[in-house]
Amino acid sequence: MDNIDMTAAVIGMNDREINELIELLATEEMTITRPPRSGLIMMTVKDSFDTDFHLGEVLVTEATVSVGGNEGFGMVTGEEPRKALARAAADALLRAGRPERLCEAVQAFLSDAQNRQTAQVAAEAALTATTRVSFDLMPGA
Amino acid sequence: MGYVAVKGGTEAIERACRLFAHERMKGESGPLEVKQVKEQLYLAVDRVMGEGGLYAPDLAALAFKQAAGDTFEASFMLRAYRATQARLGYSLPVSTERMRVVRRISSAFKDIPGGQILGPTSDYTLRLLDFDLLEDDDARRKAFRERLFADLPADAEIPGTFPKVVAILRREGLLAEAASMPTEELFDITRRSLTFPAPRNAALQTMARGETGGMLLLAYSSMRGYGNIHPILGELRVGYIPLTVPHPVTGEPYTIGEVKVTEAEVVARFEGKNGMPQFSLGYGLCFGQNEIKAISMAVLDRCTRSDQPSCPAEDQEYVLYHIDGIEAMGFCNHWKLPHYVDFLSDLDRLRKAQKIARQEECHADA
Numbered sequence: 001m002d003n004i005d006m007t008a009a010v011i012g013m014n015d016r017e018i019n020e021l022i023e024l025l026a027t028e029e030m031t032i033t034r035p036p037r038s039g040l041i042m043m044t045v046k047d048s049f050d051t052d053f054h055l056g057e058v059l060v061t062e063a064t065v066s067v068g069g070n071e072g073f074g075m076v077t078g079e080e081p082r083k084a085l086a087r088a089a090a091d092a093l094l095r096a097g098r099p100e101r102l103c104e105a106v107q108a109f110l111s112d113a114q115n116r117q118t119a120q121v122a123a124e125a126a127l128t129a130t131t132r133v134s135f136d137l138m139p140g141a
Numbered sequence: 142m143g144y145v146a147v148k149g150g151t152e153a154i155e156r157a158c159r160l161f162a163h164e165r166m167k168g169e170s171g172p173l174e175v176k177q178v179k180e181q182l183y184l185a186v187d188r189v190m191g192e193g194g195l196y197a198p199d200l201a202a203l204a205f206k207q208a209a210g211d212t213f214e215a216s217f218m219l220r221a222y223r224a225t226q227a228r229l230g231y232s233l234p235v236s237t238e239r240m241r242v243v244r245r246i247s248s249a250f251k252d253i254p255g256g257q258i259l260g261p262t263s264d265y266t267l268r269l270l271d272f273d274l275l276e277d278d279d280a281r282r283k284a285f286r287e288r289l290f291a292d293l294p295a296d297a298e299i300p301g302t303f304p305k306v307v308a309i310l311r312r313e314g315l316l317a318e319a320a321s322m323p324t325e326e327l328f329d330i331t332r333r334s335l336t337f338p339a340p341r342n343a344a345l346q347t348m349a350r351g352e353t354g355g356m357l358l359l360a361y362s363s364m365r366g367y368g369n370i371h372p373i374l375g376e377l378r379v380g381y382i383p384l385t386v387p388h389p390v391t392g393e394p395y396t397i398g399e400v401k402v403t404e405a406e407v408v409a410r411f412e413g414k415n416g417m418p419q420f421s422l423g424y425g426l427c428f429g430q431n432e433i434k435a436i437s438m439a440v441l442d443r444c445t446r447s448d449q450p451s452c453p454a455e456d457q458e459y460v461l462y463h464i465d466g467i468e469a470m471g472f473c474n475h476w477k478l479p480h481y482v483d484f485l486s487d488l489d490r491l492r493k494a495q496k497i498a499r500q501e502e503c504h505a506d507a
Contacts, residue, residue, distance in 0.1 A: 011397065039226050040223060040226045041229055042231045044232050045236070045382070045426060046236040046237075047345065047424045048307055049424070050320075050322075052234045053341075054327075055349050055428065056350055056428055057194060057196070057223055059195060059196065059197035059226070073389050075229075075397045076397055076398060078198075078398070079197075079200070125298070126293055129297040130292075131258055131259035132256045133258075135251055137251065
């Protein structure tokens, strides 16, 4: 799993987890190079004829943070300034690769969060799976 | 047209706004939390996002609360809000084959690869009031959830993605190939005004933010017989697709979240344009879980591609100019604004016409 994928775990974190991650990251000196700002991403999709079209816009928040000269980028859906900042800081740190112990701690934190989210999605998916249906044809059909 | 400028009334307007807010809060119930709207009235929130053209569940829930449940007004607020935000970019095009499915059915085939998954739906049930909901409380909800998860079979699993049903028809040469659609420049209706005939991708974008009721009306007219499209639902899907942009530093695909969508693919009457007859396909996709809208969009996509339009639902310009809820409600609402000069003019003409009629009656009597 690369660093970019690991920071995706930030998207599904709750407020408490975001606060914990920010506390962890705050032990290293970081510079907010672009404070969080909200904006729109136009979502482009492909239809069944492989025709691209714009489905509509999605509200997002983005921020950039620098750690040891490495620029980190954070963007998440919704009006979520702290999330965007945390993701940018994690991105910058993991890109810098040092301090090593902090990188390991952040990776472990992200990995745990990702596992919890995966388990939650799996539980919901299991519920969905119970609605699988195979209708019987009526006699004569 | 004789519009007249009016001024004043500021205090009355402000008081009317406060009175509207008062209507919402004068009852005995406690304040309605936006989070409650988002989580418990999620289909209304999905509809507002789809018709507003902005995926923002928290803001859509807020708009729905502020509008006291009026989806037109709530969508309008969301569309107004988007005008205050900077466009940060376009996502990478995503195919719904990557959808994390929560519901997927086909009315074309009984058995489809991956199976039919009913998901969260009230389809196939009687629409009877559930009076137990009058006693809704935390303890009942907890007990309900516990029962739901306790019954879960150990082997209940669902694939990460599902193959497309229309691919089966395409493999057998029964459905028009993907490449059969002409390649057109990608249009953005939020940046340029529509001209007709509009590129199909612009029509799809317009329909994706169309108003559910308006689209249903037009699609229904075709289904009932004022048109030629009697659709079979090849596949209906509800689920989540990833929103991905290029990472500004590495250029690699960078996922920023998931977006809930509904997709409908309708198989319609066959045509034999290139010799061999094949089914044709209509396509619908919209934000949130809104199956009526996705199916209506798919029907209208197919209708508006008719070679010789013979009814309103087959006329692209007619359809695209009348399905935007915000434009339609805006026009309808504008009749509430002062039209004093128009009406005075009408009164004046009516009085003159009556005078002439009386004179003619007098002449006839004489």
